Amino acid sequence: MSTESDTPLLDELEKGPFPSFVSEIKKAAAKNKMALDELKQLEKSYRDKRGYWKHGGIVGIRGYGSGIIGRHSSLPQEFPGVADFHTVRVNSVSGFFYTSDSLRQICDIWDRHGSGLLNMHGSTGDIILLGTSTEKLEPVFAEFSSRGWDLGGSGSSLRTPSCCIGPARCEWANIDTLDIIYNLTQEFQDEMHRPAFPYKFKIKAAGCAVDCIGAIARADCSIIGTWRGHIVVDQSAVAEYAKQGMDIQAEIVNLCPTGCMVYDGRELYINDEDCSRCMHCISRMTKALRPAGEKGATILIGSKAPFVIGATLSWVLVPFMKLEPPYDEFKALLKKIWEYWDEHGKNRERLGELVIRRGMREFLEFVGVKPSPQQVKEPRRDPFFYWKDEDFRRQ
Amino acid sequence: MDKEELKKRIFELVEKSVGKKKLKSSDIQKIISADTGVARDYVKSALRNLVDDGTLIYTYFGGSFVEIPSKE
Missing domain, CATH: 3.30.70.20 (Alpha-Beta Plaits)
Known part of the structure; x- marks a missing residue:
């Protein structure tokens, strides 16, 4: 009997003290053909030093423009189990709190309809269900939907807003991140499910500047709890x-x-x-x-991963905003930001890139926020604010 | 403007753009709103109806677009 492995390169990733995604795929592959072909295709990718996935296209749930990411193998004859291997994004719970029952429910549905592989959570915060076929999409959605789950955001839309654990388990939370994110998610369902933006838009809320959710590095609009006192x-x-x-x-x-x-x-x-x-x-x-003192949030904009101009961190837009239900002030600001982006943004241009391209001054005038020293992105370098001649004229 | 008429205008716009330019939802809202003088929210609502009944679909090709589904 041969002891040679079919996946020698992936086996290397099982060595060492850390949990291995390869071990988990192997477990799933023992009972699921999709997972098995996924494993084999991945080994081939490592061997050939290239990827074999194509993504995008026309797959989706009727009425929704997001939540499903079409994924197809470019080697469907060789790996028929992953000819279609679509990703389903399920809207996560604020603060990522789940009961074990709800986790079992998610896994049971996915075992029935997909590869059994999932990712908790993707960088957008969604529950990422990896790999199902086109004909299974509507049944998967029907099962999740009937149990109160909904799809998350993808494509040129508002991505699923996410937050830290907030006041549920952290004494330093200056704002109720859980309620804010739940409220925004309910309010902006249309923006999440029917993509109409120039590109993706992420909102993340952190209860304090420790920023356990990584808002300042990942969100087009970061809400970071702070205090005035x-x-x-x-x-x-x-x-x-x-x-x-x-x-x-x-x-x-x-x-x-x-x-x-x-x-x-x-x-x-x-x-x-x-x-x-x-x-x-x-x-x-x-x-x-x-x-001690008044609690609220600093609103920042602009962070993103590398794309057109490289990675950027968020910078301050509003130094302090009281954030209390129903969060009307914040929602009104957000709508103005989207209006500006819609008016001037190019296809696939993130908000931060747009503001950097056109200048902070125009943006502030449009959204109706007064300039303040906290908005200076990098002290002693570019003030990030373009002055007009009339600003220097004596009144 | 009657909603059915608006839906027809939207469909015609998407149909005309086939093979020329992929339209985003916001492109459609802007163009139809400017052409007809109706509010963007109303155009958005008509567009939503067209997507809900499967007359139009969302696609993703490096960005999200609204297109006519293929006949296959």
């Missing part, structure tokens, strides 16, 4: 941290991005006016420091 310092807890061996000068004060802190060896002082609410000190000294 000071940081309460418990000096006895500060002393306890020092006693436990924390080098407060090196680990806290020297790493403060605005240099707003002083430590005299006994007590910690914070100049709140210079604080940028980055959360570094608070997240390191959770027992000693606590934000």
Whole structure:
């Protein structure tokens, strides 16, 4: 009996201490032909150093323009199990909270209709179900839909909004990220399911600047919880941290991005006016420091992965906005942003790229937000704001 | 304008563009709204009806477009 593996290159990815996606595909392949052919095609891709997937096209659910990503093998004769291998995006739950029953429900449906492979979660935040055939799409959707699930966003649409765990399990959340994302998802169903934007648009909400959801690096519009007030310092807890061996000068004060802190060896002082609410000190000294005052969010725009102009991080649009149900102020701002993008955006141009191309000034005038120092993207470099001659004329 | 008439105008626009230019949903809304003078939301609603009944479909080719389904 031969001991030679059919997938020697993929086997390499099972070595080492980390969980391996190859092991998981092999488990699925033992009982599912699609997963088996997926494994074989992947091995061939590794061997030939090229991909064998084509994507896009016309597959979808009737009435929906997003949620299904058509995927086809370019070697259907060799790997018939993956001739069609469409991805289904299911709208995730705010904060990614599931009961084990709901997870079993998702897996059972997918075992019946797809490859059995899934990805929790994709970078957009959806539950990504990998691999089904065209004729199975409507039945899959019917099963999910009848149990209260819906498709997520894909293509040139609003992508499924996502958020951190927020106040459900985190004492530092300055905003109710879960409610905000649920509310926005319900409000903008049309924008999610019927693509009408120049390109994709992502919204992510983080409860504080620690940004566990990675909003600042991934979302066209980031909502990041903050506060307007000071940081309460418990000096006895500060002393306890020092006693436990924390080098407060090196680990806290020297790493403060605005240099707003002083430590005299006994007590910690914070100049709140210079604080940028980055959360570094608070997240390191959770027992000693606590934000106090009015809670709200900073609204940022523009981050994206590399495409036309390379990766960009978000920058501030609104330094502070009260975010309370029904979030009308934020929704009105979002609609103005989309209107501007719709008016001036080129096909496949992300919002950030558009604003960089045309300038922050025009954008601010259009959306009705006043210029403020916090919007300066990179201090001491490009001010990111184009002045007109009349700005310099004496009134 | 009557909604059925509007739907007809939308379909004709998409039909005319076949083989020339793929139209996005927003392109259709802008063009029809400008041509007929009706509000974009109304055009959007008519377009939605056409997609819901399968007369038009969304496609994805490096961006999302609205097209006539193939007869196959």
